[in-house]
Amino acid sequence: MKTFSRLSVPYLVWLFMMVLAPMLLIAFYAITDSGNGIINFTFTLKHFAKFFTDRDFLLILWRSLVIAVKTTVICTVIGYPVAYFIAGSSDKVRNALILAITIPMWINMLVRTYAWIGILSDGGPLQRLLEMLGFGSPELMYTEGAVLLGMVYNFIPFMILQINTSLCKMDKSLIEASADLGADKLQTFLRVVFPLSLPGVVSGISLVFLPAVSSFFIPKLLGGGQFFLIGNVIENQFITVGEWNFGSAISMIMAAVMMCSMYLVRRLDLKTEGKVSKARTLPGGRLAS
């Protein structure tokens, strides 16, 4: 065992250098005031004070959370039926569909978002189509709708794949048992299939919500310069303003927000697991006996 555990050393070194050290550095920047050097510094909490006493920054944080929640809800509502359909297909069809969902992910997210600029831009194909259908020529780019679309498009595969996995892993005999015991299709879905797939939904939610709340290039590309989310504020502090300390402080606040939401999602997960295990013992237990 000891020889094997040594194999993890490169990974630990990597983890320290690429994850832990930068995190510590950000935390350090967030509570000091020294510009970008780390030789002379003084501890301060003024960056946090600056953030929390400014209505504008808080509003942006709020809007980022709202748009991330919207994205997550839309991804779940659209993603679940798709995942359900895929899980119910024959092996061949299922593999093809999974491939179809995965293939776009082989292309860089940035490039795919650029493609949307072309589609949504003024005089672009989507606007022409709407014009032909008699909707006038609404402006599509630089709207909240465009940003939302970009986020849903980019993050929905994570949701579908997660739900699909949990649906596929499900013991099919449970569904048969439910039918044997007289439940109709809707009842089976609501009381057996859906609760069992909840862990997938929950992990899908965290995979969609977390990147959505901190996304900065999607709002930048599809929302324009007047559509700032919290990620853009952070990017701006580092890249153009040069206020690394304040940028780091906002990053820390974001990290805290994310950890809170992870905690909430985990609690949801635990609760559903409780239900699931109950569901498993009842029909499953009878089947086994």
Add this chain to the structure above:
Amino acid sequence: MKKLLLSAMAVLSAAALSACGGGNEGPYAGQTLHVYNWGEYTGENIIADFEAETGATVVMDNFDSNEQMYIKVANGESFDILVPSDYMIERLIQEDLLQKLDKSKLDCLDLLSDGVKGLPYDPNNDYSVPYFWGTVGIVYDKNVVSEEDLEKEGFNIFKDTKYKGDIYLYDSERDSFMMALKALGYSMNTTSEEELNEAYNWLVECVETMEPEIVTDEIIDNMAQGRKALGLIYSGDAAYVMTENEDMGYFMPETGTNIWSDAMVIPKNAENPELAHEFINFVSSYEGAADNTETVGYTSPNAEVMEEYSSEGGYYYGINAYIPRTGNPNDEVFVYDETTRAIIADLWSRVKVAASNA
């Protein structure tokens, strides 16, 4: 980011081109010239022609901001030619990163327009030879915006609620603050925090009442399509817009604007300064300058080319954006000041935050 992708493509295509031209004969055969220039900023034939004439291979990298270029150069990466803007040249000279040009090797200085020669950042053109120059101004739809309003309000037209929801601002702290400071009648190079704060309030009021879209190069195509009535724009981009759409006009407020120029310089650590001088001559010559100005749309520093392209029958005839204004005492060249830059950058990010919440 778009520029980044384009630059990547440009680099690839340059590499491909140079691979083809490998066996060329010429006085500089086998040598390489490293050029670091803005994206979409070179004439279509200029590189190939230069390679054919000299036998050298040109490798071009692109940047999309002076600051991005500065970081590479300051970190010691070697290029033979850079094309930074005025204030950045000033900074590079101050930090001793440029070498003096050998004027005995240059035959192009006499070809330059008077307006672009000996500008304050390099009074004797000891370090730099202009590449393009121009102004910043207002592009407007002549059918929607009255000339009278423009004359009367100048940059304050961006706060005229008649045009609410119908304007583009340019996502650059320097140009936005120039607009606000000039609207208020201050110098664009002010270091007074009071004046900068006033300009900040001007901009916040603008984004909160006018519903502007804050864009960068998208303004070019969108104004060419006439999507909005007003926008803050570089003269060269306006020249392009006006050649595409005759309803568009270009206006420079009497209260002054920014006269800018980008110029070729040779860094201290250049590997092939000899060839770099050759390149500067080539680009500044009639053919090179004409190719550049026709492709890119910015004003040529070559007096003859500018004259020909803007006079009757010329490609930019009747397009006032093509000819930079001279003689208005309120027009200024941007001066670099690190403290002010930091303040403006911070305030501009606050303006965008305010715009997002509006």
